[in-house]
Amino acid sequence: MHNTKQYDLEIIVNTRLKHSYITIPHGEKVVVKTPYKSQRFINSLLESKKEWIEEKLIQIQKKQVLPSQPMHTLEYLQNKVVFYSMLMQLQYTQLKFRKMRRRWGSCSSQGVITLNKELLKVDPRLVDYVVVHELAHLKHMNHSKQFHALVENYLPNAAQLRKELKNIQIVLA
Numbered sequence: 805m806h807n808t809k810q811y812d813l814e815i816i817v818n819t820r821l822k823h824s825y826i827t828i829p830h831g832e833k834v835v836v837k838t839p840y841k842s843q844r845f846i847n848s849l850l851e852s853k854k855e856w857i858e859e860k861l862i863q864i865q866k867k868q869v870l871p872s873q874p875m876h877t878l879e880y881l882q883n884k885v886v887f888y889s890m891l892m893q894l895q896y897t898q899l900k901f902r903k904m905r906r907r908w909g910s911c912s913s914q915g916v917i918t919l920n921k922e923l924l925k926v927d928p929r930l931v932d933y934v935v936v937h938e939l940a941h942l943k944h945m946n947h948s949k950q951f952h953a954l955v956e957n958y959l960p961n962a963a964q965l966r967k968e969l970k971n972i973q974i975v976l977a
Contacts (some may be wrong), residue, residue: 829865867973874924911941
């Protein structure tokens with residue numbers, strides 16, 4: 805049997821679902837969404853996924869939480885984008901800022917770069933990585949070898965920076 809004392813558990817029964825899902829949103833609790841009301845089924849599901857749940861909870865605990873106060877301004881981020889855009893000789897059409905739960909940035913096929921406002925709270929080296937990463941998508945709209953080579957051309961330690969970013973938990977207030 806599973807041990808519910810290790811984590812908070814929420815069970816959502818929705819008979820319209822076709823499959824059962826386990827998620828751990830924001831590391832707060834384990835959520836089971838299932839079409840089945842059977843406690844036996846739910847216990848069995850949790851037991852079969854016990855290792856995965858424990859691994860995810862450990863990963864979440866290891867993640868760094870961002871400070872509450874920003875270190876930078878939006879103008880700082882804009883200047884970084886302008887600087888690297890000129891350096892890389894890549895032109896974007898528009899720059900946007902918004903709060904995003906799961907991404908640090910995005911680049912559309914129309915050349916619109918959107919940066920997560922939470923970048924205001926991260927180390928400047930990581931800001932550089934996100935900016936170069938998104939600008940590189942103007943040339944390669946994928947994560948191919950050529951894309952990574954372009955990023956690493958401007959940031960030789962890109963792989964390490966990417967790992968550091970993955971260890972930061974984005975939590976929106």
